[in-house]
Amino acid sequence: MARLKKSPALTFIIVLIVLLIVGQVVYANTKEPGSSEDPLVTLSYVEQRIEQVRFYIDEKLSSSQPGQPSGDSTKGGSLELVYLSTGERLIADAGTEIILRAGNAVAIDSHRGGLSDVTAATDIRMNQQIPPNHLIIVPREDGRGVRALTNDVILLVRGKYTIEK
Known part of the structure; x- marks a missing residue:
């Protein structure tokens, strides 16, 4: 069997790729899901925003209800x-x-x-x-x-x- 020679450049590239992958995984795990930094929108985030809009609309409608003098x-x-x-x-x-x-x-x-x-x-x-x-x-x-x-x-x-x- 022929033995493969490892070159220092190849080892450096492999180590660099592994470090980049590990760094991305660690970086992705530090972001709060549903936050403004999270590129994916979760269902709970959408429901929270809908509830805020619903509250705003209800508040505006109740302040302009008929029946006032x-x-x-x-x-x-x-x-x-x-x-x-x-x-x-x-x-x-x-x-x-x-x-x-x-x-x-x-x-x-x-x-x-x-x-x-x-x-x-x-x-x-x-x-x-x-x-x-x-x-x-x-x-x-x-x-x-x-x-x-x-x-x-x-x-x-x-x-x-x-x-x-």
């Missing part, structure tokens, strides 16, 4: 239909937009001014008639709003408001 139609920028009976008052926050669609209503102003009729470029003062289909903006949060004169007042509202009897 004040309305807020700022969600999504949509206009909300609001019905008023005779004598009811809609008191709006600053920046609230109001459009009278049906019925008769008058303005409620404050000592600082009235409601801004953007369509007619005028200021509507206390007890002045709200014109139908005009965009009305409440400039300040100081008690301004609209009072219904009839039972069939229908408003489109975007913004925060309260309804008082």
Whole structure:
């Protein structure tokens, strides 16, 4: 049998390969499974993230539930239909937009001014008639709003408001 001669270079290469393999195994075992350094995503990590997102969504939905005394139609920028009976008052926050669609209503102003009729470029003062289909903006949060004169007042509202009897 022929004896193989071992060269020092071949031995060095084999030892280097073995050390690299052992080093990779040790390195891989030190990483926490499911951590940001782990390239594989585990089921528990995904379930944890889903639970965090579910909690966030539930928290946001519960903070904007209907049934509170004040309305807020700022969600999504949509206009909300609001019905008023005779004598009811809609008191709006600053920046609230109001459009009278049906019925008769008058303005409620404050000592600082009235409601801004953007369509007619005028200021509507206390007890002045709200014109139908005009965009009305409440400039300040100081008690301004609209009072219904009839039972069939229908408003489109975007913004925060309260309804008082």
